[in-house]
Amino acid sequence: MPEQMEMTMAEIAQQVRVRNQAIRLQVIRILVILLALAFWQYADGRWIPDFIISSPTKVAVRLFTEFKTGSVWVDIAVTSEELVLGYLIGVVSGTLIGLILGFWQSAAVVFEPLITAINGIPKVALAPLFLLAMGIGIWSKVAIAAMTVFFVMFYNTYLGMKTLPEPLIDVLRLMGAKRPTIVRKVVFPSITPALLAGLKAGVPFAVIGVVVGEFVAADKGVGYQIRYATDMYDSAGLFAGIIILLAMILIAGGLLSWLEQRALRWRTK
Amino acid sequence: MATGTLTTSTAVYFEHVSRYFVNPAKHIQVRALDDVDFGVSENAFTSIVGPSGCGKSTLLNLLAGLSFPQQGRVLFRGEPVTEVNTRVGYVTQDSNLLPWLTVAENVELPLEIRGVGRRERQERAREWIHRVGLAGFEDHYPHQLSGGMQKRCSIARTLVYDPEIILMDEPFGPLDAITRMVLQAELLRLWETRHKTILFVTHDLTEAIALSDQVVVMTRRPGRVKAIMDVPLERPRDVFHIQESSGFAAIHSQLWEVFHAEIEDPTHVGGE
Numbered sequence: 001m002p003e004q005m006e007m008t009m010a011e012i013a014q015q016v017r018v019r020n021q022a023i024r025l026q027v028i029r030i031l032v033i034l035l036a037l038a039f040w041q042y043a044d045g046r047w048i049p050d051f052i053i054s055s056p057t058k059v060a061v062r063l064f065t066e067f068k069t070g071s072v073w074v075d076i077a078v079t080s081e082e083l084v085l086g087y088l089i090g091v092v093s094g095t096l097i098g099l100i101l102g103f104w105q106s107a108a109v110v111f112e113p114l115i116t117a118i119n120g121i122p123k124v125a126l127a128p129l130f131l132l133a134m135g136i137g138i139w140s141k142v143a144i145a146a147m148t149v150f151f152v153m154f155y156n157t158y159l160g161m162k163t164l165p166e167p168l169i170d171v172l173r174l175m176g177a178k179r180p181t182i183v184r185k186v187v188f189p190s191i192t193p194a195l196l197a198g199l200k201a202g203v204p205f206a207v208i209g210v211v212v213g214e215f216v217a218a219d220k221g222v223g224y225q226i227r228y229a230t231d232m233y234d235s236a237g238l239f240a241g242i243i244i245l246l247a248m249i250l251i252a253g254g255l256l257s258w259l260e261q262r263a264l265r266w267r268t269k
Numbered sequence: 270m271a272t273g274t275l276t277t278s279t280a281v282y283f284e285h286v287s288r289y290f291v292n293p294a295k296h297i298q299v300r301a302l303d304d305v306d307f308g309v310s311e312n313a314f315t316s317i318v319g320p321s322g323c324g325k326s327t328l329l330n331l332l333a334g335l336s337f338p339q340q341g342r343v344l345f346r347g348e349p350v351t352e353v354n355t356r357v358g359y360v361t362q363d364s365n366l367l368p369w370l371t372v373a374e375n376v377e378l379p380l381e382i383r384g385v386g387r388r389e390r391q392e393r394a395r396e397w398i399h400r401v402g403l404a405g406f407e408d409h410y411p412h413q414l415s416g417g418m419q420k421r422c423s424i425a426r427t428l429v430y431d432p433e434i435i436l437m438d439e440p441f442g443p444l445d446a447i448t449r450m451v452l453q454a455e456l457l458r459l460w461e462t463r464h465k466t467i468l469f470v471t472h473d474l475t476e477a478i479a480l481s482d483q484v485v486v487m488t489r490r491p492g493r494v495k496a497i498m499d500v501p502l503e504r505p506r507d508v509f510h511i512q513e514s515s516g517f518a519a520i521h522s523q524l525w526e527v528f529h530a531e532i533e534d535p536t537h538v539g540g541e
Contacts, residue, residue: 170335171365175379175430176355185378189369266369266410 054235062236063243072225076244079210079222082138083248086145087206091199093146094153102161115154123148127212136217145209149202156198160191193267196260203252207245222248279347280434280466281309281332286341288327289491300491301327302338307485307494312464316477318524319487319495320531325470326362327492329436332468333359345434358432360440364419366411372398372422373407379430397425400455402448417444421452428459434466441476453480453508461505474524478502479511484524489531496527 037056044055066072097115101108127144134140168186177185214223222241229237288302301324309315317325330336331343334354342349345356366375376394385393398407401421403414411419420443427435441449457480460467471477477484478500486495502516511517 167361167363167365168367170333170353171359171361172378172382173353174333174335174355174357174359175382177382181382185367189367192369267412 051233051235054239058236059239059243062240066240072240072244075220075222075225076248078138078220079214079245080248082141082145082210082213082221083206083252085138086142086209087149087202089142089146090149090206091153091202094150094198095157095195097150098154098157098161102158108158112158115151119151119155123151123209124212127209127216131213131217136219141210141213141218141221144213145206148205148209152202152205153195153198156194156201157191160194161187165190192263196256196263200253200256200260203249203256207249211245278311279308280311280313280345281468282344283307283328283331284342284344286328286331286338286343288324288331288336288338302331303491303493304341305487305492305494306341307497309466309468310483312466313482314460314467314469314480315483315485316469316471316481317485317487318471318474318477318528319492320489321472322490323487323531324490324492325487326438329359329438329468329470332434332436333357356433358427358430358435360424360427360435360437362438362442364411364416364423366419366422366426368411371408371410372403372414375411375422376426376429379426383430385430393429394425397429398422401425401452417448420444421448424452431463434468436468436470438470439472440469441471449476450508456480457506457508474521474528475512478517478520478524479506479508486524486527486531495531498524498527 040053041055041057044050044053044058097111101111123144126147130140130143130147134143164187168190169182172182172186210221211223211226214221215227218224218227222244226238226241226245229235229241283305286302286305287300289298289300291298305324305328317328319325327336331338332345332350332354334350334352337351344350345354367378370378373391373394376398377390380390380393395407398404401424403418403421403425406414406418411422414422420440424437424440441452444452453476456467459465469477469480481500484498484500486498487493488495498520500520502511502514502520506514512521
């Protein structure tokens, strides 16, 4: 951008100040984390029994050996597969139903209260039902994850559709645009922020769905390993599993943030 | 789209048009237009002036087919407007640019919708962006522009596709005095070369006189036609010196006489 080339000294000084501030903030954050880890390390076996909290070093060693022997990859693969499938099915179905009810008001009047009522049921409570119906393989977990993600995506899409910018639609109609053009030029771009918010919010929901499914009944997966470690009073294994889950969420979140920045370039800066 | 059969010099006719809005919360009917009856000649520049809330914008919306009268008809080249009127170009009061498109993409949009090829589209858009003084801002998004620049972009977006009739709702309202005059001059120059029918809503009497052949003065709500005045100033006109031209002062004071009776407090003029 041309105006960025013409910065005054005051603006440069201001930028340096902002950057220094940011660095200081990062340092403080890292210190807080290190302090918490040190406290965790010290508390293990002294204040809190080892079988409850383990310690950072034991968890690190456990993660190292699990990745070295390769045993953990099977679980990561299974959980990832369930996550990706459940997430995609939930995203596609939630967006589609949201769009359909957004376009078709008479259907929305019938179905929207029903969907809201079903959404009131704690999804976790339905997990055993899915396992009963679909067995202990991946599909029961896929279904639970898909269902939780569905509601997130549905509401984001539907509310986006209810707040479409009518004046912009009128402008296009006057230009002679037909419905498909209006959908492409106005409807999709204006619901994009809501869709992206749904995509981001859906990730932790999908993880919850999959992990709960694996807790209840499974023979593979990160959630299953956490559950198994718990049964064995193996707190290091439990924390190792949690850290793997955390890493998976962070990677997915990072990917979506990148996507969001690309899709919403028109909004800021 | 078949007209042709009805050859008349009246481009638009508001035929005993009444329009009211219902406020469901209070069960109140707000009468915006009351028995408005006037015509607009083909190829004429017509301004509509009136106090705030007198239904000036409503008139344009009716002609655009974005809303419909409860009584009367709006005739466009002899045919009643019953659906969105794609033959008018409408510069609305808000810029209504698509925020996710750049300046160039916004201006190209109507051409794209009308199936103009990419190269011609880009050329015509560039020409108009230049004409409204936005050269260099082609790749900016609307939120990166000032209000006045957004307005100019929206004017370019309407004029670029050369619609049959142009409706403008206070198009120069948020602009600074200089830009305003430059664009008025540009609009006049354009109109003098192509002689399009233009319906121009404003609350600025000087602007109305400088641009128009005919000024329609509306009463305050419910809007009625109070007077229709011809502006016999010779063309081409120079908007920069219009106030010094002979006859201007007389027309202005005459128009002001009619207009100021409609302002509730004549000491507070201007500002919609």
